[in-house]
Amino acid sequence: MTPLITSLSAAEARALLPQLHALLHDAVDSGAAVGFLPPLATAEAQDYWHSVFGAMEAGHRLLLIARQPGTGALLATVQLDLATRPNSLLRAEVSKLLVHRQARRQGLARQLLLALEGHARALGRTTLVLDTRQGDIAEQLYQSLGYVFVGSIPAYFINFDGQPHATAVYYKLLVATGGVSR
Template sequence: MPATAAPTTITIRRPMAPSPADLAGLADVLVDCVEGGASVSFMLPLSRERALAFWQRVADGVARDERALLVAEDEAGIVGTVQLVFDLPENQPHRADLAKMLVHRRGRRRGLGEALMRAAEQLGRDSDKSLLVLDTVTGGDAERLYARLGWQKCGVIPNYALWPQGGFCDTTYFYKAL
């Protein structure tokens, strides 16, 4: 297989009303991540229709100001995403949940995950949040990234979810004071 040059320009934006093209690109990222073995709420096989339906629900939440969506793009299109969920109980107005930090396999090992996390943290600050919380598969690349970026590990819950192909995986909870 011939080597190709990796695209180098990455931009991160916050769509306030994700377009059909945004939803299609996000669906591609989600399907790629699940097909690559990521435990991110979906089982194999993940159809494009189910992925699009998920992103439409996210877009609806964005429209209701229940969540914020960040999208990372390179020359080939959407390559990553992350969300901040603001729709929490009324006694937790100071925090947000960080969710669905996804990077397409074609965009990995290029600093994209770190760029998305730093953008999400800044968005949390800009949204007057003082605490972010997330969970991730124990022992994965994302867990190492979060620890490197100063997120504090709270603990591990065994058998929390399933891998997309089946079988239990543990999850690790993290928080970050902003």
């Protein structure tokens, strides 16, 4: 079945807080490089999601989710952080692509990214940037979708194994379909 992908309001996202917590915990526990180290404290996850909701309310961030048809179970999320300075309204950052371990390798991340790109285009955001742990399988996904490798930054973050690790930086130029809004 095709997952249901939707963009949420902050209120809708708040209602999913327990599922968002569980998804973030699953990502961190499985070694995903998403800014947290295991074990992820509940308070840390809660603070993070509340900061996301605040950014959504301010109009600076979009949150897309993918749900299992029928059950409505949360399978994955991705965020689009919108640049807010007057000279940067053409760009946004793709962040926190989280796919539950049980839903991986089924094309869900690809579908979420394509949906996110559609939202970015509609907002007039024609330059997308992202970074990911260098060497991750995610790099293959980004490259297959036309993201261009800019370079890597060594010792950029502490990996789940406690060691410094490099990040790979990518960009993608989109064709706009709408004006800048928000």
